[in-house]
Amino acid sequence: MAKKRITTLYPRDKNALSALARCGYVSREQLGTFLREKRVNAYCKDGLVEKSVYSRPGAKAQDIEVYRLTKAGRELCRRELSLPTYCAQNPAHDLVLADRYFSLSQSERETWRTESQSREDVYAEIRQLRDQGEEERAGELWAKLQEGRLSMPDAVYTRSDGVSVAYEVTTGNYGQEEITAKVEAAEALGAEIEFSRA
Template sequence: MARGQKKQYVKKLTTKDEEMLRAFRNCGRLSSKHLKSELTMADKRVLNFQRDGYLEHGRLLNPKTREMESVFQLTDKGRGLVDAQLNLSHFYKSVGGRHDLAVADKYFSLNQEEQHSWRTEGELREVFQARLEELGGTYQAKEVSATDGAYVARDGRTILFEVVTRNYGKAEIQAKENFATLLGLELEISKT
């Protein structure tokens, strides 16, 4: 290795790596529990992604246990890796730690086929825009708001999913409901 050149720790992506990166793209942040229990990622492998600058680590207070928990998210370099290696864009736009982890909890409650059907808020905005053009209509930004995600359930129904925190007012929730109505899809709301 040439002098001053950094060692690369992640040389080839495994299937588990790809599932982890897909989950980060769809959820924003993941906890250590998600990485270990849901994705069975080894601590050393996660550390290698950090060392290569693909992931950053943070800590978040768990309000139930009153303890700090480790959370991870993609860096710009990590998003570049996902785009280049998995051809995925439209990354989930992080709202906040607790909110993102609630999205991740829902994501990991789905089977793998449902996870692979997951669409992010950015993708849903594009679907809505196309639908709006078909209908020849316009809406005020505050009247309609895309949900956190959507997935195709086992029975073939597309389900929109939204995490609602105590900071959401009636108008924000109504905008999510309007979005579902205009697309003709079912809306599942999770309150945190």
């Protein structure tokens, strides 16, 4: 068995792994915010991160090196950092998400909630409403969730001014129904909604 290269997780590793866990794909440049080339290569050799090249259609000269967690990398994030992982979509989508993540301050990044965490937050809200005897509102939210009329945003974070933002990266496949379901979810999460196009 080959010797592991990554044996200790330093704060810079935690920052890099958090970005990968929360955004799916990140660019080499973004990863370089935290890690040197040698360290990134060690992650790849240990099978925790995989590298690929994202080619924008019709723009070969603008190829971007991108990275995402492997199954072993996702397990490491859960086990060592208690980080739930965002399911990598595709580089076109995830790089827009990562751009937003990297534009935030460190304290704002700490508030970042993934799509699956937001779903858990809505379930918790439904339970709380039921506990408070607000069965009608709880039932309404539950029904919307079951019928797909509530669709969780890609991320929710809290800005430095205390405002919660639901952030969704849209593609050409989005219709009005999908947009409305995202808006409804943001309302349920007590957040403003913001859309960006992949």
